[in-house]
Amino acid sequence: MNKWTLGILALLLSLVPLTAGAQTAVSSLSAVQVDLWPDLDQAAVLVLITANLPTGIDYPAAVRFNLPTEPSAVAYVTEDGQMLNAPFETLSENETTLIEIEAPAPTIRIEYYSPYSRTGNNVSFAYQWLGGVAADQLILMFREPSLATEVNPDAAFEDAGIFPDGQRYYRREVGAVGADEIIEAEFDYVAPPPVVSSTSSGATTTPVEKESSATLPVVLAGAGGLLVGAGLGWALSCLLYTSDAADEE
Numbered sequence: 001m002n003k004w005t006l007g008i009l010a011l012l013l014s015l016v017p018l019t020a021g022a023q024t025a026v027s028s029l030s031a032v033q034v035d036l037w038p039d040l041d042q043a044a045v046l047v048l049i050t051a052n053l054p055t056g057i058d059y060p061a062a063v064r065f066n067l068p069t070e071p072s073a074v075a076y077v078t079e080d081g082q083m084l085n086a087p088f089e090t091l092s093e094n095e096t097t098l099i100e101i102e103a104p105a106p107t108i109r110i111e112y113y114s115p116y117s118r119t120g121n122n123v124s125f126a127y128q129w130l131g132g133v134a135a136d137q138l139i140l141m142f143r144e145p146s147l148a149t150e151v152n153p154d155a156a157f158e159d160a161g162i163f164p165d166g167q168r169y170y171r172r173e174v175g176a177v178g179a180d181e182i183i184e185a186e187f188d189y190v191a192p193p194p195v196v197s198s199t200s201s202g203a204t205t206t207p208v209e210k211e212s213s214a215t216l217p218v219v220l221a222g223a224g225g226l227l228v229g230a231g232l233g234w235a236l237s238c239l240l241y242t243s244d245a246a247d248e249e
Contacts, residue, residue, distance in 0.1 A: 024061040026103075027179065028134040030054045036127055036187075037143045039194035042113055045125055049110040051135070053103060060102045066132035067097045069112050074099075077107040096130055121190050123148075129174075129183035138174040140185060143167050148191040156185070 035048040053061060070090060075083040087102040101108060116125040129138065141160070144151050144167060157170040174183055 024058045026053055026057065026061050026063045026133065028054060028136065029063070030135075031137040031139075032135045033139045033141060034127075034129065035141045035143065036125075036185075038116065038123070038125065038145045038148075039191075043194055044113040044115050045127075047112050047114050047127070051108050051110075053106045053108070055106075060104045062100055063103055063108065064091070064098060064100045064132045065110060066130035067099060067110070067112060068114065068128065068130065070097050071099065071110050071112045073109075073111040074101055075109045076103055076105045077109065078105060083109060098132060118193070121192055123189050123191055125187045127185045127187075129177070129181075131177065131179050131181050134179040134181075135177050138177045138183065140172040140174060140183075142170040142172075142185075142187060144169070145189065145191050145194070147194075148189040151187070151189040153187050154185040 029051050031052045033050045035046075035050070037046040037048065038044075040046045049065070051063070053063065071088070074086045074088045076086040077083055086104070086108060089100050091098045091100055099110075101110070114125070114127065116123055127140070129140075140157070142153055142157060146167065151170075153170045154172065157172045160169040160171040162168050172185065177183060
């Protein structure tokens with residue numbers, strides 16, 4: 001085999017999707033909502049990324065994200081509202097983690113935990129959206145911890161009020177973002193050390209395993225490594241509303 005044949009073979013291999021079975025490479029999402037929930041079930045911030053893929057594409061589809069760490073859970077949402085494990089692959093792991101998700105449906109969810117800094121009762125947290133994929137609309141939502149006072153969200157956030165779960169939320173509508181664009185946000189508040197639980201009352205939990213076959217139901221609320229459904233409904237509603245509004249324009 002000569003060097004030209006080897007070169008052509010290498011080029012062809014580079015065009016094969018890294019996630020088995022994925023046919024469509026998604027370069028831009030229609031909408032993304034990032035929820036930041038401190039002290040849910042760990043003394044850390046649970047980051048929940050809910051994303052809508054563009055309409056009119058074939059499935060399964062391959063979507064790449066840059067994350068600051070490996071995800072604790074990855075799933076897709078079925079037509080009847082269930083969350084099932086989505087196959088994913090870690091492509092690189094340096095200072096950030098690039099993952100590729102095989103999405104069998106238009107809505108996917110990624111979760112991971114991010115540490116915050118605490119000095120006594122003073123807490124500070126910095127979030128970064130690291131891209132990896134473009135989005136027509138990016139929205140950030142910060143959930144105020146129950147016992148927090150003197151909450152100082154990033155100036156770009158607005159008070160969204162009290163939601164049905166009894167928690168106050170702050171919202172930032174970023175708008176369209178490029179694949180290489182980095183979005184940053186910072187929060188400071190005063191709160192005693194949390195008393196967290198490994199479970200949530202009334203929750204139905206099913207562990208999410210990495211490199212899963214996407215056949216197990218995903219948790220609707222619960223502990224680390226499990227998808228949290230509390231808030232998924234309104235997160236999806238926000239995404240669908242954004243998509244509808246964009247279509248009307």
